[in-house]
Amino acid sequence: xxxxxxxxxxxxxxxxxxxxxxxxxxxxxxxxxxxxxxxxxxxxxxxxxxxxxxxxxxxxxxxxxxxxxxxxxxxxxxxxxxxxxxxxxxxxxxxxxxxxxxxxxxxxxxxxxxxxxxxxxxxxxxxxxxxxxxxxxxxxxxxxxxxxxxxxxxxxxxxxxxxxxxxxxxxxxxxxxxxxxxxxxxxxxxxxxxxxxxxxxxxxxxxxxxxxxxxxxxxxxxxxxxxxxxxxxxxxxxxxxxxxxxx
Amino acid sequence: xxxxxxxxxxxxxxxxxxxxxxxxxxxxxxxxxxxxxxxxxxxxxxxxxxxxxxxxxxxxxxxxxxxxxxxxxxxxxxxxxxxxxxxxxxxxxxxxxxxxxxxxxxxxxxxxxxxxx
Numbered sequence: 001x002x003x004x005x006x007x008x009x010x011x012x013x014x015x016x017x018x019x020x021x022x023x024x025x026x027x028x029x030x031x032x033x034x035x036x037x038x039x040x041x042x043x044x045x046x047x048x049x050x051x052x053x054x055x056x057x058x059x060x061x062x063x064x065x066x067x068x069x070x071x072x073x074x075x076x077x078x079x080x081x082x083x084x085x086x087x088x089x090x091x092x093x094x095x096x097x098x099x100x101x102x103x104x105x106x107x108x109x110x111x112x113x114x115x116x117x118x119x120x121x122x123x124x125x126x127x128x129x130x131x132x133x134x135x136x137x138x139x140x141x142x143x144x145x146x147x148x149x150x151x152x153x154x155x156x157x158x159x160x161x162x163x164x165x166x167x168x169x170x171x172x173x174x175x176x177x178x179x180x181x182x183x184x185x186x187x188x189x190x191x192x193x194x195x196x197x198x199x200x201x202x203x204x205x206x207x208x209x210x211x212x213x214x215x216x217x218x219x220x221x222x223x224x225x226x227x228x229x230x231x232x233x234x235x236x237x238x239x240x241x242x243x244x245x246x247x
Numbered sequence: 248x249x250x251x252x253x254x255x256x257x258x259x260x261x262x263x264x265x266x267x268x269x270x271x272x273x274x275x276x277x278x279x280x281x282x283x284x285x286x287x288x289x290x291x292x293x294x295x296x297x298x299x300x301x302x303x304x305x306x307x308x309x310x311x312x313x314x315x316x317x318x319x320x321x322x323x324x325x326x327x328x329x330x331x332x333x334x335x336x337x338x339x340x341x342x343x344x345x346x347x348x349x350x351x352x353x354x355x356x357x358x359x360x361x362x363x364x
Contacts, residue, residue: 159311159312163311163312164310164311164312168310169307169310169311171310172303172306172307172309172310172311173307175303175306175307176300176303176304176306176307179296179299179300179303180300180321182296182299183297183299183300183328184321184323186292186296187289187292187293187296187326187328187342188325189321189323189324189325189326189327189328190323190324190325190326191323191324192321192322192323192324193322193323193324194321194322195300195304195319195320195321195322196318196319196320196322197304197307197308197313197316197318197319198313198316198317198318198319199308199313199314199315199316199317200313200314200315200317201312201313201314202311202312202313202314203313204307204308204311204313206307216307216311218311218313225350225353
């Protein structure tokens with residue numbers, strides 16, 4: 001029988017290669033670091049932190065494609081791994097894909113809401129994002145635009161990656177639109193223009209389109225309210241054109 | 248529930264130019280809990296409709312992964328409703344004219360709603 005005080009703990013062995021590779025990475029010995037990390041990864045292919053470490057070494061080596069593959073492997077194993085989400089956001093940021101960077105960081109923030117590095121990264125992404133108007137496309141489900149008909153059925157659009165499908169959003173947006181119309185009429189507020197809904201995890205605006213349809217625009221929690229409403233106004237114009245083209 | 252001080256709190260809201268009235272409503276049953284209304288404002292109706300809008304907005308927030316809705320704004324041609332979540336079912340509601348200072352009122356309601364507890 002083996003002596004429990006001397007038998008190597010597989011977990012400590014696993015952590016040892018992670019620690020060693022990380023120390024080598026920090027010293028700038030990147031070839032040695034990746035060799036140790038890949039050897040460890042071969043023994044523990046289901047260990048998310050091993051893939052994460054390989055990805056960070058690959059970034060230091062300037063091999064972004066390999067880093068992206070490693071972080072994608074992490075998410076396959078652990079879909080809400082904050083390190084991988086931050087890493088993929090960083091890669092997206094480097095290639096000026098601010099939408100993907102913000103989406104990744106928002107997902108990371110939901111998983112680790114008290115991680116100040118994620119909040120700081122979100123601030124950097126938003127500060128770097130160009131303020132010019134982006135195109136509004138209802139046929140792209142990733143744009144956070146949902147067009148619903150009068151019955152609350154999804155006509156076009158979607159909430160974006162890693163969010164619920166647009167069907168429930170369309171139904172609920174149409175329901176809120178009906179209630180807003182009723183409220184505005186009974187309280188003599190005149191024709192309703194929009195309803196803004198703010199939560200801790202995001203913001204959206206619901207607005208009427210051509211009297212019977214409803215447009216929902218969903219954005220991240222850090223999106224300025226004025227920009228959200230401006231996006232909705234541009235979305236209404238695009239939706240009206242889309243409906244005219246579809247009829 | 249500590250309601251002392253609510254009148255002062257609502258008075259801060261109605262002091263904002265363009266606010267016609269302010270009230271605390273229960274979103275569960277659509278009833279007025281406390282009010283500081285201007286002349287002619289049907290506060291019972293406001294509470295009932297505000298609660299209906301809140302319930303719909305909460306469902307939308309759930310369907311769109313917004314988390315718990317904390318602020319709502321219904322904007323209309325001749326005015327609007329601003330709503331901020333307080334503790335439990337309580338919401339602070341302001342009825343406004345079209346020319347209200349939207350940004351200022353939104354921030355004020357958020358601060359004051361948290362003081363309803």
